[in-house]
């Protein structure tokens with residue numbers, strides 16, 4: 001299948017007296033700042049390491065880092081991708097897959113995925129992570145579980161010792177709408193998150209509604225509690241009305257972090273940490 005972005009070339013914006021700026025072809029309105037460049041480095045390197053020629057079913061996550069995953073996959077060429085099917089984690093990644101000319105599938109057709117690549121809001125040294133800053137964590141967790149290999153991609157700000165260090169809105173929790181007030185009450189008074197709140201939409205009156213028609217609660221916990229993410233995750237998940245919790249434990253094989261200096265840090269689930277030069 002021909003891809004509209006199969007001939008990706010970096011776009012160089014240059015005006016007299018101004019520094020040259022790289023612009024991503026897949027995000028043409030985004031000048032590659034250090035942070036954007038870091039996301040791209042992580043994504044490209046992860047694709048180079050984990051998307052193998054024999055892979056046929058590939059999970060595509062959500063967020064602002066994942067477009068660079070798709071950018072690199074498209075660079076593999078139409079021939080490499082023609083027998084592949086790409087599974088989205090929500091509306092955004094579905095649009096990304098379709099607009100990139102890649103074949104779209106769904107996890108109910110392909111419950112086993114070769115590799116899923118996804119972003120994260122924060123990742124600790126044991127590869128536990130917070131996800132759901134974009135309200136996509138339910139589908140993301142399903143695709144992470146369905147994958148033989150689950151890989152995280154992020155910029156250097158997400159590489160932390162303990163969850164909740166830089167990402168402060170709290171743990172994203174998807175809840176069925178009619179139960180939100182009760183779940184909030186339980187978070188405030190039983191689980192120790194007095195500032196837990198319903199996520200409100202920005203350009204719409206009322207709450208954020210997920211791709212699954214549910215509400216999202218953000219529940220910040222103190223750092224001591226976040227040092228045991230599995231416990232927090234299971235306690236929240238036990239609350240009636242909770243559909244999924246944006247804490248992922250023991251799921252990722254590796255996390256790729258693009259750094260400010262152009263290198264990439266790779267954390268593996270066996271504790272190894274590697275520093276590699278960026279993908280070209």
Ligand SMILES: O=C[C@H](O)[C@H](O)[C@H](O)COP(=O)(O)O
Nearest residue numbers: 063064119132133134135136
């Ligand atoms: O719901 C959104 C997802 O979990 C994203 O993968 C996460 O928020 C990270 O997004 P970004 O790459 O934009 O930081």
